[in-house]
Amino acid sequence: MSRTAFPLLLVLALGLAAGCTKVVEDTRPGQPVKTRQVAFKEMIKVFEPMGTMLRTDKYEPHRFAALAAELMTKRDAPWVHFGPDTRYPPTKAKAEVWSDAEGFERERQAFMRATDELLAAAKTKNAAEAEKAYFRVYDVCQSCHKRFKEK
Numbered sequence: 001m002s003r004t005a006f007p008l009l010l011v012l013a014l015g016l017a018a019g020c021t022k023v024v025e026d027t028r029p030g031q032p033v034k035t036r037q038v039a040f041k042e043m044i045k046v047f048e049p050m051g052t053m054l055r056t057d058k059y060e061p062h063r064f065a066a067l068a069a070e071l072m073t074k075r076d077a078p079w080v081h082f083g084p085d086t087r088y089p090p091t092k093a094k095a096e097v098w099s100d101a102e103g104f105e106r107e108r109q110a111f112m113r114a115t116d117e118l119l120a121a122a123k124t125k126n127a128a129e130a131e132k133a134y135f136r137v138y139d140v141c142q143s144c145h146k147r148f149k150e151k
Contacts, residue, residue: 024090032081033091039077046071051138054131061125068115068122075115079108092150100147107144114140 026034050067053059082097082104097104114137121133 026090028086028088032083032086033088036078036081036086037090037092039074039081042077043071043074046074047137050130050134054127054134059127059130061122061127061130064130065119065122065125068119071115072119075112094148094150097148104144104148107140107147110140111137111144 026032046067050064050071053064082093084098087093087095087098114133118130118133118137121129124130
């Protein structure tokens with residue numbers, strides 16, 4: 001087999017294998033796991049553009065503030081869907097969400113405080129304040145994911 005054909009065949013084989021991977025659906029009433037996953041993804045769609053602005057030195061104060069305000073409208077959505085009977089596939093939540101409910105609640109509260117601070121910083125239109133608050137939210141998210149989310 002030629003050196004150029006092998007990588008091509010490998011990519012094709014991996015693509016076929018990925019196509020065979022079954023996506024686990026949430027079939028429970030109300031789809032709580034899927035609902036919370038979608039809610040987190042909706043928050044990321046608002047949060048990530050703020051980070052891009054900061055990382056690329058293209059800070060737009062009015063847009064950043066609007067995104068921070070939109071994040072506030074989405075931040076409560078996922079939490080109510082972590083009921084005691086929602087640890088089943090396709091969840092990525094670790095058992096500790098339920099076995100250490102107090103710790104999980106502390107992380108949730110830290111997220112709420114950090115997003116409050118982000119909105120306040122965004123309203124100042126000061127890039128340095130916005131960046132500091134943005135990365136505080138980022139750090140809080142990472143802390144919670146490290147403790148309570150499967151990789």
